[in-house]
Amino acid sequence: MKFETIAKTLIGLMMAGMVYLVADSVRERLVQVGDTAPDFEITADNGKVMTRGNFGGKILVLNFWATWCLPCIKEIPSLHEMQEKFKDKGLVVLAVSVDKNEKSYRDFLKRAGVGFTTARDPEANISAEYGTFKYPETYVIDGAGKVVAKYIADQDWTSPRILEQIGRLL
Numbered sequence: 001m002k003f004e005t006i007a008k009t010l011i012g013l014m015m016a017g018m019v020y021l022v023a024d025s026v027r028e029r030l031v032q033v034g035d036t037a038p039d040f041e042i043t044a045d046n047g048k049v050m051t052r053g054n055f056g057g058k059i060l061v062l063n064f065w066a067t068w069c070l071p072c073i074k075e076i077p078s079l080h081e082m083q084e085k086f087k088d089k090g091l092v093v094l095a096v097s098v099d100k101n102e103k104s105y106r107d108f109l110k111r112a113g114v115g116f117t118t119a120r121d122p123e124a125n126i127s128a129e130y131g132t133f134k135y136p137e138t139y140v141i142d143g144a145g146k147v148v149a150k151y152i153a154d155q156d157w158t159s160p161r162i163l164e165q166i167g168r169l170l
Helices: 002-026 070-089 102-112 125-130 160-169
Strands: 041-043 049-051 059-065 091-097 117-120 137-141 147-152
Touching: 059 070, 059 125, 059 160, 070 091, 070 160, 102 117, 125 137, 137 160
Parallel strands: 059 091, 091 117
Antiparallel strands: 041 049, 059 137, 137 147
């Protein structure tokens, strides 16, 4: 009888531990304004290895997107225009695509003439670390690695409101 009680207790503890591990691994991680941005490492299409920390005090606009996402495509021209306006003042745009099909991704980049830094993360590992599962979603990260703004859905990156917000950070 004693062995049976000990065995039931151990099985119960093991089950509780397994439930905790599964629940913890499924829990969404949502990065919010004020949080330290998760670090990442990705090789951009220009061959440079990009990390959250290698922007030398610049403002990083980290955009998660895909070629099959119409709102993502819609915001590319204004994102490019904002990059051009502020690039000499310390702004860097890094657009990380979650496209699985590399050929479609490369063909799109050629046609669209995207002028900011791009990279492909087909397994969506980086966006998952940020809690991003719908696209586009963009994080503005300051030189200290803090998320200072978060934009969900497509934006007009040349709107006076956004240009003023970004301008204040530079």
